[in-house]
Amino acid sequence: MKTPAPSSRSLRDLRRLTPARVGLGRAGASLxxxxLLDFTLDHARARDAVHAAFDAAGIRSSLRELGLDVFEVASRARGRKDYLRRPDLGRMLxxxxxxxLAGHKAGPCQLAVVVGDGLSPTAVNAHAVHVVESLVPRLAxxxxxxxxALVATGARVALGDEIGAIIGARMIVMLIGERPGLSAPDSLGAYLTFAPGPGLTDAERNCVSNIHGAGLGYDEAAFRIAWLVREGLARGLTGVALKDESGGPRPRPVITNATSCDKSET
Structure with a gap:
């Protein structure tokens, strides 16, 4: 008895599973x-995301409504052109x-959160506050x-290292706009660094990426970030030595009325 051949799947079925451009077809020698119009539109959205205005004041106000003390800081990049042409300037305050920060240093803190514009201010404007809002009760x-909490303009990921060293944070969580893609111009990333300080490499960080409407949701992102924060503080490390073993099914929302933060150091 012959085994029936598996049913073939069409390119249309494949396109339902991914936003990637597959099986676009052709018209003569062209798309x-x-x-072609869809590609052009997505390319324009990605470029717009890179050059979008960063709503630092609005984010600062929203974070304060969550009960956080917030400072606004800036990198040495004096504008978007400097930021894009000189990545090194975005890594230094x-x-x-x-x-x-030196004048307002209030002693070591366990955890600091930095919200930076990165390569997609659009992503940060849309998602960062929602992630923090979901993260606070999970950490509590x-x-x-x-x-x-700090809002940083002209920020690269490593800017959090200098910030953490100045304020004496044991760990930094940097929420920052990721490089826009043609299917996700508004993707947010979270980078976690234990014992931040100048000279660290990406091997000493953990990352939770692709936080956006069609990617990782706010609650699941907060669940993963909170797990990495807890384990990183307990083990005294982040990076390649700390694997995300949170696992399990999609987490349920945490419901709490607490919005204020205890600044005591444990």
Whole structure:
């Protein structure tokens, strides 16, 4: 008895499973008009995301409504052109920000959260506050408080290293706009670094990425970030030595009335 051949799946079935551009077809030697127009539109959205205005004041106000003390800082990149052409400038605080943080240093804190514009201010404007809102109660359930929150303009991921060193944070969570893609111009990433300080490499960080409407949801992202924060603080490390073993099914929302943060150091 012959085994029946598996049913073939069409390219249309494959396109339902991924936003990637597959099986676009062709018109002569070129793409069909619809596929070309879709590509052009997504490319324009990605470019717009890179150059979008960063709503630092609005994010700062929203974080304060969550009960967090918030400072605004900036990198040495003096504009978007500097930021894109000189990545090194986005990894260093300007002098005014250094003096601001040094002058308001209130002693070591367990955890600090930095919200930076990164390569997609659109992503940060849309998602960062929602992630923090979902993250706060999950951290509180583990007895972890956000001791300091900062909003950083012209930020690269490594800017959190200098910030953490100045304010004395044991761990930094950097929420930052990821490089826009043609299917996700508004993707947010979270980078976690234990014992932040100048000179660290990406091998010493953990990342929770692809936080956006069609990607990782706010609650699941907060669940994974909170797990990494708890385990990172307990083990005294982040990076390649800390694997995300949170596992399990999609987490249920945490419901709490607590919005204020205890700044005590444990």
């Amino acid at each position: 069909p008009t619809d596929a 300007d002098q005014a920000s250094q003096h601001l 359930a583990d007895g972890i408080a956000i001791g300091q």
